[in-house]
Amino acid sequence: MTETETVLVADVGGTWIRFALARVSPGAAPTLGSQRRLAVQDHASLIAAARCYLQCLDSSQTPPDRAVLAVAGRVDGHRAIMTNHPWNIDAVECSQALAMRQVQLINDFAAQALAVPHLGEGDRVALCGSVSVRLGPPAQTYVILGPGTGLGVSALLSRSGQHFALESEGGHAAFAPKTDRQRAILDVLGARFQRVSYERLLSGAGLSNLHWAVARRAGIADALPIQPEDVTERARAGDPLANEAIELFCEVLGAFAGDLVLTFGGWDGVFLSGGLVPVLLDQLQGEKFRRAFEDKGRFSTQIAHVPVFAVTHPQAGLLGAAASARQPALATVPVGPVRGGSQPDGQPADPDSRLRAT
Template identity: 30%
Template structure:
């Protein structure tokens, strides 16, 4: 932990850059007792207002001209390769080294949004999030993060008693496995719709529509042309039994996926679920067979039974993760 008193804390510029919004903030202190970062000057701009990342940063810094950060970490919804970042939805491209030089930064890290989620995990506030499954987290063991949204993201905070690092991955594209007879029927139907039935093709915003079509076919009912939003609305209003069954299956089956990823990552430090979908389905998730499916791992059932699972509803996760990235690396 940072042993500097708050007055000596070097402020960190952090950002969450997405296709719709660019959020910036300054981390001005770290509270050792609470293990929480102090976030100030949190401002959100429409990303489309700017032609480049540099323009967005310049505008933000003009709003906080009394503070001149010399270190920064940006969480971005896009790939980072060889120091180059492409944000396809915005048409932005930048070089990490050039941005670092342009803003006279001594330290600049750029990480993807799920890496930020992984870095943030140890610094989350339990009172702001929801326990889905009880367990006993090992404080020196790996933590898995995952979540369905526009796609399906996953990452791992790899920890030892001496250090930690984030493992990014493409876990959303692993092949979806069947556990129950209904799962098997659904996969048969999904294969008629999709060339590869991956986790992401089912457990994402667009994937809910595929799961609904497969559920209707498996039940021998003609599917309507419904969007994910319409499926959710009809399920929650009780107007459509197939829509209701679809969302229940979504919550049940994602329990199996979460258990699989917990095993793959050795996540005895806990599993954290975020993304844009499940926080809006809290009651359904908690009433589902998620926990049962998470733990149904044959000879490894005892292993996963001790792993706690948390649904993250807390705000500012990418900003906390960006700060934690620099903080963790500083301590290592």
């Protein structure tokens, strides 16, 4: 890229799809305009949703001829299969149907990771007394994760001014309970699901699952799952079961975030994103999250120095997609062998992860 360009960017989640026109140019931070949010369930395909968005643009605007689509699911070349929605997305089909010269697909949390270097001080909140974060030479590594419709996981590698996002499906790793209470919750959920991943607890549906499991464990045999917004509303009203569910949520999220620091070597900081983070911001500032985050045995002292931030930018996924658009050809480096098959819980296998560069 040698000059300023307008690119269609999208953040495609299991519930909402967000569109914007991004102005991108070499060496400058991307900017977003003409933002719009559409309900996924209202459209038969991503192509149909994109057409709806493009048709609503001001007629004076030049239609973009390139797009970067951040998709909540595993991206394999020019195809993506969404995890929490039945859409299968093909970049070649999108390019042809939308009359664009190029359509690129990236994982939605790779986009969240690529947004981190462009977040201002007002776009993040330090949790539990965390100190400021610095991005730049020579080398830093950060963890990005977040509960929303699903549970996204990525890492950002900052190396000599370049930023690389690691694509993963880490949210589908098997839940590892750390306490007797968590083991009891796993027993309850294990009777309902063939396999209990972290996403079964750390997502919108996961918060509902936790509330249901807490109720069943309290002896309410006929308890039924309720919506996550009902859990948070009941917690605000003082309901003990809802408050215990949220407490467990923060505890498990803290432990998982700390484990990801060890896994990725993310000693320079953790960024929490996703739709549930602003809703539970006050609870995440509590001791349950931080205590579980730091409880790492022989590494507890080292991890105590790792800062954690909640991302409050309203469109971080779009910002990250726009940041990736500055590279006409995204660097894609496999870091594991490709294998077929499916996970025990029926989800598509995660045969490899990839690096995205910007």
